[in-house]
Amino acid sequence: MLNIDLSHIISEELLGTIQRIAANVWRNKQNATGQAINSLNEKHTPNSGAIWAVDYFKNLEIGTLPGTYVTPSTLNAWGKVKGYWSQDNSIPFLISRKIYAEGSLLFRKGGRTDVYTNEIPSLIERIADRAGEEIVNIKLID
Numbered sequence: 001m002l003n004i005d006l007s008h009i010i011s012e013e014l015l016g017t018i019q020r021i022a023a024n025v026w027r028n029k030q031n032a033t034g035q036a037i038n039s040l041n042e043k044h045t046p047n048s049g050a051i052w053a054v055d056y057f058k059n060l061e062i063g064t065l066p067g068t069y070v071t072p073s074t075l076n077a078w079g080k081v082k083g084y085w086s087q088d089n090s091i092p093f094l095i096s097r098k099i100y101a102e103g104s105l106l107f108r109k110g111g112r113t114d115v116y117t118n119e120i121p122s123l124i125e126r127i128a129d130r131a132g133e134e135i136v137n138i139k140l141i142d
Contacts, residue, residue, distance in 0.1 A: 009130045010049040014042035017123045018051060024115045030060050032081040060115045063107025064099050072096045 022037045031037060039054040064070060075092035079085045085092075102108060 004131055006131055007044060007046040009127060010044045010047075011042070013123055013127050013130070014044060014049045014051055016126075017119050018042060020119055021051075021116045024119070025060060028060075028112075028115065030115070032078050036060065057116075059104070059106075061106075061113060061117060062111045063109075064104035065107060066099075066101060066103040068099060068103075070096050070099050 018040045021040060025031050025037055036054060036057050039057065040051065041053070042049060042051050044050070072089065072092040072095075075095050076085075076089060079092060106112065
């Protein structure tokens with residue numbers, strides 16, 4: 001019998017990782033309404049845990065792929081919150097067409113790994129350090 005509270009360790013580390021991911025989103029100025037950050041959740045059992053968010057959360061690192069239709073009204077709302085434009089509705093329409101044809105700028109630049117990808121290895125390492133290497137078995141699900 002182990003003398004550690006694995007469930008508590010997993011919970012603490014998952015919550016800490018969620019906070020770091022949220023800070024990364026803010027630092028990269030990728031947040032407008034808070035929906036992506038607010039969608040981050042964790043669930044754990046006595047010996048396992050998971051972090052999940054809305055499906056489009058992965059777009060914060062990979063960008064939006066070509067062939068994805070983003071409505072001009074969604075882009076208009078986002079742009080207004082971010083302070084990029086106020087009245088001109090032609091800009092969101094043009095951006096929507098560009099994303100559909102070529103993907104988002106982030107996608108066209110090759111994406112990034114500094115929102116959540118880099119947090120996973122350190123999460124695994126922290127849990128392993130606290131719980132013991134021999135009891136940590138990590139599976140990543142995309």
